[in-house]
Amino acid sequence: xxxxxxxxxxxxxxxxxxxxLIPVHQMRIRNLFLLxxxxxxxxxxxxxxxxxxxxxxxxTYLAALGIExxxxxxxxxxxxxxxxxxxxxxxxxxxxxLAGSIESLLTSCGLGIDIPKFSLLLPVGISFYxxxxxxxxxxxxxxxxxVERDLATYALxxxxxxxxxxxxxxxxxxxxxxxxxxxxxxxxxVMEGLRMMLWGYFLKLALADRCGLxxxxxxxxxGSHNGGSYLMASVLFPFQIYGDFAGYSLIAxxxxxxxxxxxxxxxHRPYFAASIGEFWHRxxxxxxxxxxxxxxxxxxxxxxxxxxTYFNLFITFVVSGIxxxxxxxxxxWGTLHGLFLCIEKALGIGRKKYSGWRKVGRIIVTFSLxxxxxxxxxxxxxxxxxxxxxxxxxxxxxxxxxxxxWFGIMIALGIMLYKELGxxxxxxxxxxxxxxxxxxxxxxxxxxxYILLFGVLGGDQFxxxxx
Amino acid sequence: xKKFVISFAFIxxxxxxxxxxVGRVMWWVNQHTNDVSGPKIxxxxxxxxxxxxxxxxxxxxxxxxxxxxxxxxxxxxYNGGVDASNNIYAHYIVLSHIMTHHKPRYVCLEVxxxxxxxxxxxxxxxxxxxxxxxxxxxxxxxxxxxGTYTMYKVSHLYRYNAKxxxxxxxxxxxxxxxxxxxxxxYPRTDNYPDTLIKSATVRDIDSTKLRYVQKxxxxxxxxxxxxxxxxxxxxxIVDRDYxxxxxxxxxxxxxxxxxxxxxxxxxxxxENFRDQIHLRDEExxxxxxVIFAHDLKQVLERWNN
Numbered sequence: 001x002x003x004x005x006x007x008x009x010x011x012x013x014x015x016x017x018x019x020x021l022i023p024v025h026q027m028r029i030r031n032l033f034l035l036x037x038x039x040x041x042x043x044x045x046x047x048x049x050x051x052x053x054x055x056x057x058x059x060t061y062l063a064a065l066g067i068e069x070x071x072x073x074x075x076x077x078x079x080x081x082x083x084x085x086x087x088x089x090x091x092x093x094x095x096x097x098l099a100g101s102i103e104s105l106l107t108s109c110g111l112g113i114d115i116p117k118f119s120l121l122l123p124v125g126i127s128f129y130x131x132x133x134x135x136x137x138x139x140x141x142x143x144x145x146x147v148e149r150d151l152a153t154y155a156l157x158x159x160x161x162x163x164x165x166x167x168x169x170x171x172x173x174x175x176x177x178x179x180x181x182x183x184x185x186x187x188x189x190v191m192e193g194l195r196m197m198l199w200g201y202f203l204k205l206a207l208a209d210r211c212g213l214x215x216x217x218x219x220x221x222x223g224s225h226n227g228g229s230y231l232m233a234s235v236l237f238p239f240q241i242y243g244d245f246a247g248y249s250l251i252a253x254x255x256x257x258x259x260x261x262x263x264x265x266x267x268h269r270p271y272f273a274a275s276i277g278e279f280w281h282r283x284x285x286x287x288x289x290x291x292x293x294x295x296x297x298x299x300x301x302x303x304x305x306x307x308x309t310y311f312n313l314f315i316t317f318v319v320s321g322i323x324x325x326x327x328x329x330x331x332x333w334g335t336l337h338g339l340f341l342c343i344e345k346a347l348g349i350g351r352k353k354y355s356g357w358r359k360v361g362r363i364i365v366t367f368s369l370x371x372x373x374x375x376x377x378x379x380x381x382x383x384x385x386x387x388x389x390x391x392x393x394x395x396x397x398x399x400x401x402x403x404x405x406w407f408g409i410m411i412a413l414g415i416m417l418y419k420e421l422g423x424x425x426x427x428x429x430x431x432x433x434x435x436x437x438x439x440x441x442x443x444x445x446x447x448x449x450y451i452l453l454f455g456v457l458g459g460d461q462f463x464x465x466x467x
Numbered sequence: 468x469k470k471f472v473i474s475f476a477f478i479x480x481x482x483x484x485x486x487x488x489v490g491r492v493m494w495w496v497n498q499h500t501n502d503v504s505g506p507k508i509x510x511x512x513x514x515x516x517x518x519x520x521x522x523x524x525x526x527x528x529x530x531x532x533x534x535x536x537x538x539x540x541x542x543x544x545y546n547g548g549v550d551a552s553n554n555i556y557a558h559y560i561v562l563s564h565i566m567t568h569h570k571p572r573y574v575c576l577e578v579x580x581x582x583x584x585x586x587x588x589x590x591x592x593x594x595x596x597x598x599x600x601x602x603x604x605x606x607x608x609x610x611x612x613x614g615t616y617t618m619y620k621v622s623h624l625y626r627y628n629a630k631x632x633x634x635x636x637x638x639x640x641x642x643x644x645x646x647x648x649x650x651x652x653y654p655r656t657d658n659y660p661d662t663l664i665k666s667a668t669v670r671d672i673d674s675t676k677l678r679y680v681q682k683x684x685x686x687x688x689x690x691x692x693x694x695x696x697x698x699x700x701x702x703x704i705v706d707r708d709y710x711x712x713x714x715x716x717x718x719x720x721x722x723x724x725x726x727x728x729x730x731x732x733x734x735x736x737x738e739n740f741r742d743q744i745h746l747r748d749e750e751x752x753x754x755x756x757v758i759f760a761h762d763l764k765q766v767l768e769r770w771n772n
Contacts, residue, residue, distance in 0.1 A: 187471050226657075403633070407635070441478055445482045445485055449486065452624040452628065453624045453628060457628055
């Protein structure tokens with residue numbers, strides 16, 4: 001079930017209504033209801049894949065119990081949990097890619113071997129819930145979180161519908177205790193959640209999908225466009241992916257907030273970052289902190305000398321690239337970010353504090369580097385990426401005219417920049433946070449009207465669902 | 468909870484007021500815009516009175532020059548091709564509106580495989596005609612099928628969603644220049660297709676679309692209008708006849724089928740095309756229209772004798 005579908009707009013109010021009708025002290029019933037709603041939400045895509053979700057849940061649940069109960073087998077339980085979960089991920093996400101790559105390699109060596117492949121659809125959100133469940137296993141092993149003995153509560157932690165398919169990837173010590181707290185209907189909290197959801201819908205439908213009309217046209221048909229169109233699409237894609245993913249996260253966080261749950265912030269105005277390091281503190285925060293806690297630090301972090309720090313950083317970003325998808329483009333994207341960060345660290349850029357025009361300059365440079373890397377991320381293949389990058393410099397011509405879409409993008413971008421610039425500079429200019437009740441409510445009305453009139457309401461998928 | 472109910476009620480009431488008032492403004496914009504397709508749809512719905520109406524999507528819009536065809540067949544011709552309205556549901560909506568005020572002698576439909584094959588976004592193009600929701604029950608039946616009927620009924624703003632930006636922009640920029648009775652030449656381009664399509668994906672046949680093709684024909688016949696199907700050139704060599712299904716329909720209904728696709732017209736030079744399915748510019752459209760007009764004249768003569 002997509003957040004931007006009529007089905008969700010009917011499903012979510014119904015869930016809220018029933019949830020708040022269940023007496024507040026009947027937490028177990030409330031949690032069981034949310035668990036059923038979450039599985040229903042997930043099974044709307046492909047019912048059979050709920051079995052994968054259930055398997056991952058059971059494996060990590062039992063592993064955690066084993067870790068706590070059998071000190072001698074602690075490590076074995078953890079390794080077992082990791083192996084099973086990563087195997088599921090590998091089978092569904094990476095096996096065909098690896099088999100294809102090996103086949104190509106062998107063919108180029110003159111060995112025409114046919115490796116069998118599976119015709120499996122990638123289950124929605126598999127990377128997200130597996131990482132969340134794995135994080136729990138590791139936390140229990142480290143002793144930083146208490147084991148959850150109630151299977152239903154734990155299953156709800158893994159499958160909680162607002163953040164099930166594209167995060168934020170929650171930590172057990174943040175979300176699990178919330179399932180044991182009483183959540184009363186709170187007017188201010190509900191209204192704040194609604195405003196967050198609305199802003200998320202704006203980012204997705206008015207900005208991301210509008211940019212997507214141009215970006216997809218160019219990136220999905222590279223041969224038919226010129227350098228001007230490549231540049232245009234490359235400049236728009238950063239806003240498309242931001243609107244898409246930050247929009248999704250805000251809808252998820254807002255929906256959870258309405259129900260009384262506080263999910264972690266996932267985006268913090270990333271394009272105002274003055275360095276690549278800062279960008280990763282602002283972009284997909286739940287994933288970057290996951291990689292920091294469960295990959296970078298276990299590798300040794302920055303505690304084993306400068307060379308090893310660079311290596312650890314680089315490897316973490318390569319893995320992050322692969323996490324995004326089974327394609328060389330994602331691997332190169334992660335590698336490039338790893339390189340950027342190593343260079344930044346070597347030059348000491350991330351440590352310096354900038355202000356005034358120098359900060360503006362740094363923001364522009366960072367945005368340009370990030371946008372360049374996004375070309376690799378979005379391109380359907382490395383050869384497409386190469387065509388686009390070389391085309392920008394060698395085949396530059398006026399792009400195809402897309403007046404209406406540009407008009408819509410400019411308005412949406414203007415609104416987004418107004419809000420985010422205000423927040424970045426601490427100006428109180430956001431009508432959503434006005435002290436006036438009327439202004440706050442008019443803001444909601446105008447946002448809904450804007451989306452109805454100018455939003456791209458075709459029910460497009462969220463980009464990050466494919467990961 | 469009481470506070471929430473008050474907030475909710477306030478939002479609904481104000482939203483209703485905004486929806487209706489801005490909806491009225493958008494209707495005015497829709498009637499006065501000089502965007503590419505807005506004035507054409509308005510003309511088709513309200514005013515078209517030509518003897519022959521050419522219908523279809525962008526290929527129709529930019530391949531047929533009415534003045535050339537009109538000179539050849541000796542009757543008035545209007546090019547009613549609407550960009551991106553590439554399937555039978557959109558054509559059926561347009562035809563339903565036309566038939567309420569005018570019975571053309573001939574309707575010439577430029578068919579595409581999307582008129583009878585399954586696709587993910589079959590009803591997407593019907594959204595262009597949503598501003599005219601509620602004035603023609605036959606046309607509205609397509610919105611019922613598309614599942615948008617209730618939303619259009621509830622929200623007036625939503626009716627303008629598909630074309631709101633281009634309609635507003637059309638108040639400032641006149642994109643109707645160089646028009647010839649509905650034909651609006653595409654801007655010149657230096658692009659041309661780099662590969663000749665030799666085969667295309669074969670999709671399953673959509674029985675609902677085929678039913679609407681038949682409804683389209685029946686509606687014409689019921690109003691005394693004769694139908695002609697045509698397929699203009701593409702930059703492709705076909706390894707099978709993609710139009711065999713629609714040709715059968717044409718044969719069954721005694722409809723002439725003018726096929727310039729399997730004839731491989733203009734394939735000698737990629738620069739005759741701007742992309743794989745559109746002729747390059749006004750010059751190539753005129754060249755094609757001369758050929759089409761000549762053949763059409765013969766079809767009409769055979770028909771009338």
